[in-house]
Amino acid sequence: MSNDIFVTPQWLAEHLNDTQIQVLDARLLPPGQELVRDIDAEYLAEHLPYAVFFNIEHLSDLHSPYPHMLPRADQFAVAMRELGVDHEKHLIVYDEGNLFSAPRAWWMLRHFGVEKVSILAGGLKAWQQAGLPLATGEVTLPTTQFEAQVADEAVVSLTKMLVLSHEGGTQIIDARSAPRFNAEADEPRPGLRRGHIPNSLNLPWDQLVSEGRLKDNIQLQALFEQAGVDTTQPAVVTCGSGVTAVVLLLALYQLGQSHVSLYDGSWGEWGSRDDLPIRP
Numbered sequence: 001m002s003n004d005i006f007v008t009p010q011w012l013a014e015h016l017n018d019t020q021i022q023v024l025d026a027r028l029l030p031p032g033q034e035l036v037r038d039i040d041a042e043y044l045a046e047h048l049p050y051a052v053f054f055n056i057e058h059l060s061d062l063h064s065p066y067p068h069m070l071p072r073a074d075q076f077a078v079a080m081r082e083l084g085v086d087h088e089k090h091l092i093v094y095d096e097g098n099l100f101s102a103p104r105a106w107w108m109l110r111h112f113g114v115e116k117v118s119i120l121a122g123g124l125k126a127w128q129q130a131g132l133p134l135a136t137g138e139v140t141l142p143t144t145q146f147e148a149q150v151a152d153e154a155v156v157s158l159t160k161m162l163v164l165s166h167e168g169g170t171q172i173i174d175a176r177s178a179p180r181f182n183a184e185a186d187e188p189r190p191g192l193r194r195g196h197i198p199n200s201l202n203l204p205w206d207q208l209v210s211e212g213r214l215k216d217n218i219q220l221q222a223l224f225e226q227a228g229v230d231t232t233q234p235a236v237v238t239c240g241s242g243v244t245a246v247v248l249l250l251a252l253y254q255l256g257q258s259h260v261s262l263y264d265g266s267w268g269e270w271g272s273r274d275d276l277p278i279r280p
Contacts, residue, residue, distance in 0.1 A: 051139060068268075
């Protein structure tokens with residue numbers, strides 16, 4: 001693991017009361033599970049001490065027809081101020097323990113200018129397994145003066161994706177499962193076509209994860225090579241809704257490749273459009 005990206009439960013337990021540390025619960029339900037689970041209730045039932053709920057669903061652009069699209073910088077800043085998130089502190093984000101959504105929170109915060117963001121390795125599950133204390137109920141903090149500064153060229157538009165897909169020049173990597181990528185399975189969100197963006201490569205995000213953290217660099221490098229990805233070259237990552245694609249981005253970042261952008265619309269946008277080319 002890279003110490004720049006992850007912190008262990010033991011490290012966080014030792015630093016939990018540091019005034020420059022702030023913890024954010026970034027749990028998010030995969031599509032379909034919201035029908036049988038209540039993530040807000042689960043957060044209230046148990047979370048790390050002092051952890052505010054970084055609700056990715058609510059922090060997305062609610063006016064967009066596509067899921068989990070980034071909000072405007074001013075909207076994000078207001079939401080962070082109301083949560084009491086301080087952009088000058090070292091922010092620690094965590095999810096259930098599957099590394100499903102914490103990377104998205106990590107990326108969003110960095111995208112809007114936070115310099116120190118880390119992920120709790122193993123998430124809530126690892127914290128529980130270590131026998132560390134949990135809290136219940138809502139965490140209310142004083143408002144802050146969160147300032148958002150957008151990272152340039154971190155997000156790729158649909159128009160640019162069309163150009164990259166047609167002309168090449170930048171690797172496109174899709175984090176969805178192989179059956180979805182190869183048009184062998186329906187999408188979990190209704191109304192989307194099967195298939196993938198032409199000239200994209202496939203590396204399912206969960207292949208990069210073990211026990212809620214990234215695999216070691218040797219394993220990551222091998223997996224990218226097997227998928228046909230040159231980790232020394234820039235890339236654009238995509239997935240179903242812009243969440244698990246960030247696991248690919250995170251892995252490439254750990255391998256030293258910082259020139260990775262996200263197609264935020266992902267298949268939620270591309271697969272809903274009948275006027276866009278697809279490959280089975």
